[in-house]
Every structure is written in C-alpha cells, then in structure tokens.
Amino acid sequence: MMINGERVPFTNEKNILDVVRKAGIDLPTLCYYSELSVYGACRMCIVEDHRGSIHASCSTPPKNGMEIWTNTPTLQKHRRTLLRLLLASHCRECTTCSKNGNCKLQDLSKRFGIDEVRFDKSEKAFKDEYKIDDSSPSITRNPNKCIHCGDCVRMCSETQNVGAIDFALRGYNLMVCPAFDMPLAETECVNCGQCSAVCPTGAIIIKNDVPAVWKAIHDKKKRVVAQVAPAVRVA
Ligand code: FES
Missing domain, CATH: 3.30.70.20 (Alpha-Beta Plaits)
Incomplete structure (x- = not known):
C-alpha cells in the first residue's frame, strides 16, 4: 500500500494504524492499545484515501492498492475539531491535575495548537x-x-x-x-x-x-x- 506517496509493505498487521506506525510515521491516538480490542472512539487516528474518504486507521484493515495520507490539511482540521469537542466537556483544571504534563489530551491539544475552547461547557447541551x-x-x-x-x-x-x-x-x-x-x-x-x-x-x-x-x-x-x-x- 502507499502511505504519504511512499510504498509500504505490510504482512500481518491487523489495521492501517499498525502499518503506518511500523513505517515510522507518527499518528496520534487516544483510544488505541494494540493489546486491547479496537473501539474506534476518538477518531484521532484518521487517514485520508486518494478519493478523499476518511477512515479511522485503527479499525480499517490494510489492503493492497490502498493509497492513504496521514496528515493532510483536512485531517488536521478534523483533529482540531475533535479535540475542541473533547475539551468542551472536559474539566480544565490542568494546572492542579496530577496528570498535568503527562496527559495525552493536553499533549495533543498543544501539538495541534488548541489555545482556546470554542464550544463552551456552559451551553445547555453539555452535561453537569x-x-x-x-x-x-x-x-x-x-x-x-x-x-x-x-x-x-x-x-x-x-x-x-x-x-x-x-x-x-x-x-x-x-x-x-x-x-x-x-x-x-x-x-x-x-x-x-x-x-x-x-x-x-x-x-x-x-x-x-x-x-x-x-x-x-x-x-x-x-x-x-x-x-x-x-x-x-x-x-
Ligand atoms: Fe481512537 Fe482510532 S485510535 S479511533
């Protein structure tokens, strides 16, 4: 299969994410552990194929002839929106949290430049x-x-x-x-x-x-x- 324009061989990898990581390409994830079953909840691992369709790489098996990209502007935009939605209903007392500096959500928010919370928790739709x-x-x-x-x-x-x-x-x-x-x-x-x-x-x-x-x-x-x-x- 082709990943970011390069041919990458695969053998027994059960999903695209494993192939991508085996090729040394970094893909962000929040819900994937290879030793646990795949749940596909966070959608941070999304990849784009040559038709512009988007797939969760952790729950999509690799196929011969597949062409995917891992970091297009569309994917970056979707990842930022997903992070903003997660942060909307997330307690944001990061500085007093014992996971401060060791939190995947915090790391990814920094990495994707999320410096403001666009969807406010006070909106009626968000939980108490x-x-x-x-x-x-x-x-x-x-x-x-x-x-x-x-x-x-x-x-x-x-x-x-x-x-x-x-x-x-x-x-x-x-x-x-x-x-x-x-x-x-x-x-x-x-x-x-x-x-x-x-x-x-x-x-x-x-x-x-x-x-x-x-x-x-x-x-x-x-x-x-x-x-x-x-x-x-x-x-
Ligand atoms: Fe969470 Fe794929 S890693 S959906």
Whole structure:
C-alpha cells in the first residue's frame, strides 16, 4: 500500500494504524492499545484515501492498492475539531491535575495548537458536573475528566477479567462508571490500577497510599473466604 506517496509493505498487521506506525510515521491516538480490542472512539487516528474518504486507521484493515495520507490539511482540521469537542466537556483544571504534563489530551491539544475552547461547557447541551468517586483506597475516579475512550473499560474486562467499570447511559449523558454508579470501593475492583495506566487523562488517578491498598485487598480476601467457606465445608 502507499502511505504519504511512499510504498509500504505490510504482512500481518491487523489495521492501517499498525502499518503506518511500523513505517515510522507518527499518528496520534487516544483510544488505541494494540493489546486491547479496537473501539474506534476518538477518531484521532484518521487517514485520508486518494478519493478523499476518511477512515479511522485503527479499525480499517490494510489492503493492497490502498493509497492513504496521514496528515493532510483536512485531517488536521478534523483533529482540531475533535479535540475542541473533547475539551468542551472536559474539566480544565490542568494546572492542579496530577496528570498535568503527562496527559495525552493536553499533549495533543498543544501539538495541534488548541489555545482556546470554542464550544463552551456552559451551553445547555453539555452535561453537569459529576461527583468525584474517592471511595477506593487505590484509585480516584473523576468522571469530569473522562473522554469516553473506553480504554479503562476494556482493560478491566478484557485483560484483568474484573469488569468493575463499564459504559452507562446514552448520548451526551454517556459515562463510564461502576454498575448503578456505585462507589468503586463497593464493586469487585481488585485495586490493580491498570485502568489508570491506560487512562489518557486524569479521569482515573492512582493514590499513593500503599498500606490502605493492602488493607483493602486483605479485607476483600477475608470477605470472599467468609462467603465461600460454608460451601467448602459442605463439599
Ligand atoms: Fe482510532 Fe481512537 S485510535 S479511533
């Protein structure tokens, strides 16, 4: 296939994004992790083909004869609009956020020169503030900083096999939370912190209170043993 006018061979790559990156070309992403299933939420990875059609490269398989461009003026314009839309409903307390300087959304906003928020959060269409979930000994969840990339959801269910968090509601009410928006401490969360490792923003932050985490894990183990013990005795 042709990428930016150069012939690039591909073999077993499952999507255009992998071919592009293998060729050493940088493509921005917010929701792609090769070890997780493809969700295609952020659209930052878009590429343009020779007919002017736009594709999400993470969810499009490479084909022989394809000709794509990764950084045309149209793509840059769309990426800037997407970032502005994400920032519109994103808590913008960057200077006091512990992810400041280590936030993918912040990095991409700087890279694409977004220095003003065009769509104001005060518009009727944008959601109200969500409460911060600080119940877990290991994690603080701030849904106001969530960009709905689903990385934490897929990490928790696909890799960790826990499924403590998922998407809820629809449209602009969409949110990521435990079932029935319960506090995280009351779910099956095992305090592994992998959701935080893949979160591109400050929506899920690890706490540094290691003794509290160990105590929580120990208490949870005791609860589980107490629950299964009678059944074990009967058997
Ligand atoms: Fe392709 Fe997010 S990386 S849609």
